[in-house]
Structures are given as structure tokens and as C-alpha cells.
Amino acid sequence: MDYHTFFLLLAITLLAARLLAELANRFGIPSVIGELAAGIIFGPSLLGWLAPDDTLKILAEIGVILLLFEVGMDTDVFRLAKAGAKPVIVASAGFLLPLIAGFGVSFYVFELSLLVSLFIGGTLTATSIGITVRVLSDLKRRNSDEAQIVIGAAVLDDIMGVIALAFLYEFAVNGEVTLTSIGQVSLFIVLFMVLGPIVAKLVGWVIDRFDKKSESPGLLVTMMVSLIMLFSYLAHAVGAPAIMGGFAAGLAMGHNFRISLARLLHLPGMHKAHTIMDANPGLSHRLEHQMRPLIHLFTPVFFVMVGVSLDLNAINWTSAYVWVLSSTLIVIAILGKWLAGYMIRENRLRQTAIGLSMIPRGEVGLIFAQVGLANSILNAELYAAMLIVIAVTTLLPPFALKWFYTKWGDKPGLAANPPPP
Amino acid sequence: MDYHTFFLLLAITLLAARLLAELANRFGIPSVIGELAAGIIFGPSLLGWLAPDDTLKILAEIGVILLLFEVGMDTDVFRLAKAGAKPVIVASAGFLLPLIAGFGVSFYVFELSLLVSLFIGGTLTATSIGITVRVLSDLKRRNSDEAQIVIGAAVLDDIMGVIALAFLYEFAVNGEVTLTSIGQVSLFIVLFMVLGPIVAKLVGWVIDRFDKKSESPGLLVTMMVSLIMLFSYLAHAVGAPAIMGGFAAGLAMGHNFRISLARLLHLPGMHKAHTIMDANPGLSHRLEHQMRPLIHLFTPVFFVMVGVSLDLNAINWTSAYVWVLSSTLIVIAILGKWLAGYMIRENRLRQTAIGLSMIPRGEVGLIFAQVGLANSILNAELYAAMLIVIAVTTLLPPFALKWFYTKWGDKPGLAANPPPP
Numbered sequence: 001m002d003y004h005t006f007f008l009l010l011a012i013t014l015l016a017a018r019l020l021a022e023l024a025n026r027f028g029i030p031s032v033i034g035e036l037a038a039g040i041i042f043g044p045s046l047l048g049w050l051a052p053d054d055t056l057k058i059l060a061e062i063g064v065i066l067l068l069f070e071v072g073m074d075t076d077v078f079r080l081a082k083a084g085a086k087p088v089i090v091a092s093a094g095f096l097l098p099l100i101a102g103f104g105v106s107f108y109v110f111e112l113s114l115l116v117s118l119f120i121g122g123t124l125t126a127t128s129i130g131i132t133v134r135v136l137s138d139l140k141r142r143n144s145d146e147a148q149i150v151i152g153a154a155v156l157d158d159i160m161g162v163i164a165l166a167f168l169y170e171f172a173v174n175g176e177v178t179l180t181s182i183g184q185v186s187l188f189i190v191l192f193m194v195l196g197p198i199v200a201k202l203v204g205w206v207i208d209r210f211d212k213k214s215e216s217p218g219l220l221v222t223m224m225v226s227l228i229m230l231f232s233y234l235a236h237a238v239g240a241p242a243i244m245g246g247f248a249a250g251l252a253m254g255h256n257f258r259i260s261l262a263r264l265l266h267l268p269g270m271h272k273a274h275t276i277m278d279a280n281p282g283l284s285h286r287l288e289h290q291m292r293p294l295i296h297l298f299t300p301v302f303f304v305m306v307g308v309s310l311d312l313n314a315i316n317w318t319s320a321y322v323w324v325l326s327s328t329l330i331v332i333a334i335l336g337k338w339l340a341g342y343m344i345r346e347n348r349l350r351q352t353a354i355g356l357s358m359i360p361r362g363e364v365g366l367i368f369a370q371v372g373l374a375n376s377i378l379n380a381e382l383y384a385a386m387l388i389v390i391a392v393t394t395l396l397p398p399f400a401l402k403w404f405y406t407k408w409g410d411k412p413g414l415a416a417n418p419p420p421p
Numbered sequence: 422m423d424y425h426t427f428f429l430l431l432a433i434t435l436l437a438a439r440l441l442a443e444l445a446n447r448f449g450i451p452s453v454i455g456e457l458a459a460g461i462i463f464g465p466s467l468l469g470w471l472a473p474d475d476t477l478k479i480l481a482e483i484g485v486i487l488l489l490f491e492v493g494m495d496t497d498v499f500r501l502a503k504a505g506a507k508p509v510i511v512a513s514a515g516f517l518l519p520l521i522a523g524f525g526v527s528f529y530v531f532e533l534s535l536l537v538s539l540f541i542g543g544t545l546t547a548t549s550i551g552i553t554v555r556v557l558s559d560l561k562r563r564n565s566d567e568a569q570i571v572i573g574a575a576v577l578d579d580i581m582g583v584i585a586l587a588f589l590y591e592f593a594v595n596g597e598v599t600l601t602s603i604g605q606v607s608l609f610i611v612l613f614m615v616l617g618p619i620v621a622k623l624v625g626w627v628i629d630r631f632d633k634k635s636e637s638p639g640l641l642v643t644m645m646v647s648l649i650m651l652f653s654y655l656a657h658a659v660g661a662p663a664i665m666g667g668f669a670a671g672l673a674m675g676h677n678f679r680i681s682l683a684r685l686l687h688l689p690g691m692h693k694a695h696t697i698m699d700a701n702p703g704l705s706h707r708l709e710h711q712m713r714p715l716i717h718l719f720t721p722v723f724f725v726m727v728g729v730s731l732d733l734n735a736i737n738w739t740s741a742y743v744w745v746l747s748s749t750l751i752v753i754a755i756l757g758k759w760l761a762g763y764m765i766r767e768n769r770l771r772q773t774a775i776g777l778s779m780i781p782r783g784e785v786g787l788i789f790a791q792v793g794l795a796n797s798i799l800n801a802e803l804y805a806a807m808l809i810v811i812a813v814t815t816l817l818p819p820f821a822l823k824w825f826y827t828k829w830g831d832k833p834g835l836a837a838n839p840p841p842p
Binding site for chain 1: 424425426427428429431432435436438439442443446452475476478479482483559631635636637638639640642643644646647648650651653654657658663666711712713714715716717718721
């Protein structure tokens with residue numbers, strides 16, 4: 001494609017996203033719904049002005065990585081650590097319930113093959129962290145206690161989802177999966193998520209020093225984007241989702257992230273003396289300031305492209321089979337995540353908020369379904385059913401959460417949003 | 422190519438650009454030379470880590486468009502208008518001298534065909550406005566009086582160069598060119614350059630109003646990028662270089678651009694009463710602030726990609742013919758622009774600064790040469806000779822200007838840089 005056509009595509013993407021987001025806002029609908037709708041309306045489903053162009057897809061991917069960078073910056077590691085096992089429980093339950101129920105129904109009730117049933121179960125597992133975070137932001141709840149648990153859980157089940165996809169794919173191609181390779185990938189990912197932020201913090205410190213000395217402007221933003229891109233590449237290389245690179249880099253650049261030998265080695269008393277690298281609020285502020293225009297520019301491309309990928313023309317609307325299968329899976333997809341919220345000790349309202357927040361499937365489910373279609377694991381009918389499930393689970397929760405918070409948001413059970421640090 | 426490889430490419434591009442720009446700075450060399458060198462070193466000429474990837478090329482193109490947007494914002498239309506005919510004279514002379522001399526030498530001395538000779542002449546015509554502006558910025562002379570003339574002239578001869586390319590291409594394909602179509606394209610371009618900024622100003626005013634009312638952040642930056650992309654598309658559609666879209670939008674958003682019926686209609690006295698749209702310094706400031714990180718991120722990609730496109734491996738270093746031809750053309754390319762500086766009434770120092778600033782050929786010459794190669798107008802030997810000419814005329818002037826301003830920069834003939842508005 002020549003450059004100029006791309007300029008037009010990019011302009012349409014940004015204009016459509018903003019127009020529909022503002023419209024949604026005006027009607028009290030979370031604006032992310034507007035951006036998704038922009039993709040559906042201007043994409044192949046309706047007008048056909050936008051197609052899943054390669055460069056737009058790359059910009060979309062950069063968009064969600066930058067969004068996760070921002071989420072990482074806003075995440076307080078120690079507050080997350082205080083949540084303890086809760087995110088792990090929510091993530092595990094929200095991963096296993098839809099996987100097992102989705103697999104069971106497909107295999108035993110719809111009598112699909114083993115591999116197909118596993119693939120369908122897998123498609124239902126991963127929460128779309130991008131959409132979840134965006135809805136909570138739209139509702140001004142991103143700094144709430146329940147949001148901390150949701151973000152932790154969504155990060156974990158995204159990782160589990162990508163591992164599951166990698167191994168289902170291996171199983172589809174080779175007919176077998178070795179447990180050692182699962183263990184190896186998991187180990188690499190854990191190492192990346194632990195060492196990544198520490199390395200990023202050290203690099204950030206070096207960047208900060210050079211930025212203060214550099215005579216030509218723009219060092220901070222170009223170096224930080226390089227770091228984020230490099231980390232995304234590394235995350236993918238160790239088998240994690242690329243967006244975890246953005247998240248790891250963001251964690252390290254946050255207001256509260258400090259590297260302390262004492263904390264690392266659990267040496268109380270030596271706390272002060274061994275702080276290698278203090279939190280650097282100056283750097284965090286400048287970064288937020290300079291990264292914000294980039295985040296605002298790239299993230300709408302991501303949400304529009306999710307809408308573009310939801311090609312509703314691929315669905316045979318008259319097939320009863322598609323409707324029965326997808327309705328069953330929608331129930332499983334919603335209940336699986338919703339119930340996961342009730343597995344932890346929290347008050348009932350917060351449990352509900354957490355469960356509802358975990359429902360959006362979005363891009364991870366789409367990737368699953370598209371890998372399945374491309375490798376002839378899913379036929380057109382099954383692919384269509386999965387598209388319906390993903391569309392409903394992506395588009396419904398923003399409305400549900402909006403309704404929920406409007407009705408219960410000021411009850412004592414849901415602590416008001418603490419002000420951002 | 423998959424996403425993750427692209428992330429790595431982008432990280433290498435940004436890191437290499439910054440590293441070599443800082444190194445260049447340290448040795449007192451204009452930093453644009455560092456970014457160009459990064460492309461040559463990491464590109465196919467030497468290491469081969471970077472290739473002219475499609476997505477990187479699009480980001481590069483966005484980079485130079487955003488750079489021209491910034492140049493437009495910094496350009497004072499009325500100060501430019503005061504320069505009067507000077508930019509027109511410099512542009513015309515700097516276009517015609519290399520075209521005629523380049524054609525003459527190729528046709529009569531080297532006995533090349535008519536079309537090839539015209540193409541070689543055409544390759545020598547257009548100043549790379551991106552590189553010129555960047556060098557003047559590096560030397561902190563972008564707001565000087567001579568820079569105003571250079572920018573005006575570079576904009577004009579870029580337009581002439583693109584028209585020349587379009588018609589040479591038509592001539593190559595159809596064997597004939599009609600003068601009416603030249604007239605038509607020129608008319609469209611003039612209309613675009615006059616009406617574009619006025620439309621952009623009106624759109625900017627609407628954006629500003631919505632930005633103040635919008636509840637979700639980022640309206641200003643996404644709408645402005647959409648506008649710039651749309652204008653670049655339109656510029657190309659009317660036959661102008663796409664970067665003129667960025668320049669036209671930038672002009673309108675500048676600190677000093679106001680639309681006044683009185684000024685437009687030359688009605689003195691009614692000046693105050695009929696100001697439709699005043700300059701809006703608030704908007705200009707917010708725009709500069711929010712667009713700057715984008716400009717810093719995208720422009721290095723452009724300069725690196727120019728370096729990547731200068732594939733020195735394509736040159737047969739042992740061919741005497743290539744050396745004789747390219748040396749001759751280098752002399753013409755340098756003298757043609759340099760002498761153009763002396764065609765206007767200015768003091769000798771300023772004339773010299775203007776002439777030297779017009780020498781860089783960069784991307785426009787590269788496009789010419791590549792179109793010629795792709796359409797079998799230039800053979801490998803001629804293409805190589807053009808590459809040498811472009812490389813030398815791109816890499817030499819930053820050093821020459823640096824030397825010139827270091828030696829003569831504080832003489833009274835070269836007014837010190839007026840502070841930015």
C-alpha cells in the first residue's frame with residue numbers, strides 16, 4: 001500500500017474513534033464502547049472503509065503496549081503485593097472455570113473433537129486486560145482497591161492464556177506436549193516479570209542521567225519507547241505476551257518503585273542503608289507528561305482494530321447450530337469469570353465488581369479464534385460462534401459495570417476511588 | 422513480518438539514532454549527521470541490521486510530515502511575506518541551475534539519452550527541506566532572517582521538484598507531456614497552499630472548542646494528527662509533496678496566524694472589526710507541548726531511514742565512469758544551489774549562508790533516483806553515481822554550515838538568532 005492511503009486510513013481511524021467515543025460519552029456509555037463500535041462500523045462488518053492493515057495492526061499493538069506501560073506506572077507494586085494471593089486465586093479460577101466448562105460442553109455435549117474442544121475452552125480463558133483497564137478508567141475506578149486485584153489477576157490470566165495458546169498450538173501441530181517445556185516457559189516468564197522491572201529501573205536511572213546532560217531534546221521519550229519496545233520483544237521471546245514488556249517497564253518507572261537490597265534480601269533494619277535506587281518522582285512525572293500524547297495517539301488505534309477484527313459478516317446469522325453453541329459458551333464465559341470474583345474473601349459488592357471486570361475477552365480471544373481458523377482447527381461455523389462469544393463478552397461488561405457502579409458505587413463496601421498518588 | 426521483529430527494529434532505529442546523534446554532538450558535529458550515519462552503519466551499507474521495512478518507512482514519512490508541521494508552526498507568514506520575492510528567486514535559480522547544467526552535461530558531454538539526462542537533471546533540483554531545517558536547528562539558526570528565506574525557498578523548490586518528477590515520469594511512460602496538465606497541477610497546488618491553512622485554522626478553532634469541553638483526554642493530539650494526516654493525503658492528491666500537508670497545517674496553528682477579512686480583502690481601516698479568527702496563542706502553546714513528544718519520536722526514524730536508503734553497497738567503487746560522472750554532478754549540484762544564494766539582494770554573508778543551506782538533497786533526490794531505477798530509466802551504474810551525489814550533497818553541507826557559522830556567525834551581517842516568539 002502506498003503511504004498516502006495509509007495517512008487516510010490513520011486519519012479515519014483516529015477521527016472515527018474520537019467521534020464515537022465522544023458520542024458514547026454523551027449518552028453515558030463508557031467511551032471504549034464507542035471506539036470498539038467505530039471499528040465495527042467503519043470496518044468490514046459495515047462500511048468497509050477500514051481493513052486490518054498490517055501497519056495499523058502494528059500501531060494498534062504498540063498502542064496496547066503503551067497502555068500497559070501506563071497501567072504499570074500507575075500500579076503500586078507494594079499495594080499489589082499486599083493483595084497477596086487474591087489476584088492469583090481470581091486469575092486461576094477465572095482461567096480454569098471457563099476452560100474446563102468450555103471444554104466439557106464442547107467435547108461431551110456438542111461432541112467436537114478433543115483438540116477443537118480444548119481450543120474452544122482456551123478461547124474463553126483470557127481476560128482482555130486492555131479493555132478491562134480502559135473500562136475502569138472510563139468509570140474513574142482505576143485506582144480503587146478492587147481494580148488492583150483485577151489488574152493483578154488480568155495480568156496473570158493473560159500470561160496463562162498465552163501459555164495455553166502456545167501449547168495448544170504445539171499440540172495441534174505435533175500431536176504432543178511435554179510438561180518440561182511448559183515448566184521451562186513458565187520459569188522464563190517468572191524470571192522476566194521479576195528481573196524485568198529491576199533491569200528497567202536501572203536503565204531508567206541511566207536514561208534520566210543522560211537526559212539531564214543531553215543538549216538535544218527528546219532523549220527521554222525516544223529512549224523510553226526504545227526500552228518498552230525492547231522489553232516487548234523480550235517478553236515475546238521468553239514466551240510471555242508482548243504487552244507484559246510494556247507492563248514490566250511501566251512498573252519500574254512508577255512513582256513507588258524502588259529497588260532496595262534490604263527489601264530484596266529481606267534484611268530489616270538495613271532498609272535505609274541499602275536503598276540502591278530510590279523512587280524518582282521527578283522522572284515519573286516527566287515521563288507521564290511526555291508519554292501521555294503518545295498513549296493518547298496509539299491506544300484508540302488498538303480499540304478500533306479490535307472492532308475491525310470482529311467481522312460480523314463472517315457469521316452465518318441463520319445457522320441454529322451457531323446460535324445454540326454460542327449462547328451456551330456465552331453463559332460459560334460470563335459465569336466462569338463472574339464466579340471467580342466470589343472465590344476470594346472480600347465483601348459481596350467488591351466480589352461482584354471484580355467478577356464483572358474480568359469478563360471482557362477482546363483481543364486475546366480473537367487471537368485464539370484466528371489462530372484456530374488459520375490452522376483449520378476451527379471451521380467457519382465454529383469460528384463464527386467464537387466471534388459472537390467474544391463480541392458479547394467484550395461489549396456487555398462495560399454496560400454492566402457502568403450500571404453496577406452507578407447503582408452501588410457509593411456504598412461503603414466499594415471504597416471511593418483513592419486519589420492518584 | 423511479525424510484530425515482535427518490528428518492535429526490535431524500531432528499538433534499534435531509535436537507539437542507534439540517539440547514540441550517534443549524541444556522539445556527533447560531543448565532537449561538535451550537527452546531530453543530524455549522527456542520525457544519517459546511524460542509518461548507513463546499521464543499514465544495508467554496513468551491518469545490515471536495518472532494512473527499508475514498509476512500516477518503518479511509513480513511520481519515517483510521518484516523521485518528516487510532523488517535522489514540517491513544526492516548521493510550519495514556527496514560520497511567521499507575515500515575516501515570510503515580507504521576504505517578498507527573495508525565496509521565489511532563490512528557489513527558481515536553485516531549481517533551474519542544477520536542472521539545466523545537470524541535463525546539459527549528461528546529454529552533451531556524457532551523451533546519455535534525452536530522458537535519462539532530464540532525469541539526472543531532475544534528481545539535482547530539490548533541496549531536502551527536512552535536512553536543511555534540521556541542520557539550521559542544530560546550529561540554533563532556525564529563527565534567523567536567512568532561515569526564513571531558506572525555508573520559503575526550500576518549500577517552493579520541493580514543490581517544483583515533485584512536479585518535475587511527476588512530469589518526467591509521465592514523459593517516461595507516455596512519451597509526451599501536456600502543458601495544460603502542468604498548469605492544472607500547479608493551480609491545484611497553489612489553491613491547496615492558500616486555502617489549506619485557512620481551512621486548517623477553522624478546523625483548529627473547532628478542535629480547540631471541543632477540547633475544552635471534552636471529558637476524555639487526548640482530543641487535541643488525536644484530532645491534530647488526524648488533520649495533519651488528512652492534509653498530507655490531500656496534498657498528495659492535488660499533486661504536491663505529502664509533507665506540504667504537514668506544513669500547511671502547521672502554518673495555520675502557528676502563533677502569528679490569524680485570518681482577517683480585512684487583510685484577505687486588503688481593506689485597510691476595517692482591520693480590527695473584521696478579524697474572523699484571532700491568533701490563539703493558548704492553543705499554539707498546548708499544541709507545541711503535546712506534539713513535541715510525537716515529533717521527537719518520529720523524526721529520528723526519518724533521518725535514519727534516509728541513511729538506510731543510501732545503500733553504499735549498490736555502488737561499484739572501481740568504475741572510473743561512475744567517479745567521473747558523479748564528481749561532475751557533485752560540482753553542479755553544489756554550485757547550482759550555492760550560486761542561487763547570490764541572486765538576491767542581501768549582504769554577502771547571508772547570501773552564502775542561504776546558498777549553503779539549500780545544498781542538501783536527501784530524500785527527494787533519493788526518490789528521484791529510486792523511481793528512475795525502478796522504471797529502468799537509470800541503470801545500476803547511473804543509479805550508483807546519483808547515490809554518490811546525494812550522499813555527498815547531504816552529508817557535506819552540515820559540516821560546511823557549522824564551519825561557516827562558527828567563523829562568521831557573530832559578524833554584524835548575520836543578525837544573531839532572534840528569540841523564538
